[in-house]
Amino acid sequence: MQAGAGFDTHGHRDMEIISYVLEGTIEHKDSEGNVQSLPAGEFQLMSAGKGIYHSEYNGSATDELRFLQIWIQPNEFGKEPGYQQKNFGRSSGITTVATPDGRDGTLQIKQDASLHQLILEPGTERSFEILEGRNLYVHQVQGTLQVGSSSLDAGDGAKVESETKVLLANRSSEKVTALLFDLP
Template identity: 65%
Template structure:
């Protein structure tokens, strides 16, 4: 069963310096029908004006993934990490027992566009951790985060995995789903067919009670999406 969460139905917060679209309830946006999906709690589609950003704030017991679509994030945290996260790279910050960090648009002239993703961990109170990596732009499915960190993936503290999907025009892949698991697809670029369901940029799809998904690009431009395998 596939249930679509349309981009235009997402919550929205616009503070001038930040324009944020919320797939699930977050901040001042609350919808009891959209509190997350399995261990996936937050997907925020954020655009930040030049030199602006999120001042130092704290998190605890949350797996926080940032994926930059355009621009660069200037990151600083209480564990001593001072990093720049450019477009195309993934960052995984395990908040664990507690961490403070700030995120700013590194540019003083161009906007920053990124996805902020929260996944609830299956262990709590552990030492905070920071990981960052560029996985390239290979066609097909590329594993980004896994519970074991196998094959150079980011290690996430949950029985979940994240894949990057890139499909050239006219191509397709199949994504197998283990029994009793579910999948969430977040569409970023292009027109993606998930089985017989069409997704546009910003759309999401909850997938339940299925053993596989056929992912196809039937549009006129390349497709980019994120695919979450969830408990």
């Protein structure tokens, strides 16, 4: 998003909206009284519930804003709106960001889903366990990630089904960042 650009006040209902800032800072304001700045590396979860109005924009006059916005239909409808924001750091490995119960300081999402941040240094790998009846969706954010036998570049996605474990590897010379969604 170009400097100074944004989305005027608009409404949403019954949706879990996750924003993840890659570069720059989002300025957020909503009808529940939340006025926040969301800098690069932070996650925001807005539960629209029975209805919320908000605006978001790039508050910088010079810097571009790049962010991902993920929309997930909730498993509870007509509930009170909510807002959560947190920086989970940039440590290598798998960091849990959102869970249905908000355990261990994660954002609490109204869905049977979990979101994880994956950061791999060059030449490293991690295994991700997939419980029976679950699936994994990988959204590649930065760098090139090996997901099993497939290679993902920034912007690519992959769904892993009918597996109990998947190997996630960085075979490149640059740091890799991806989002991992554990879904039914």
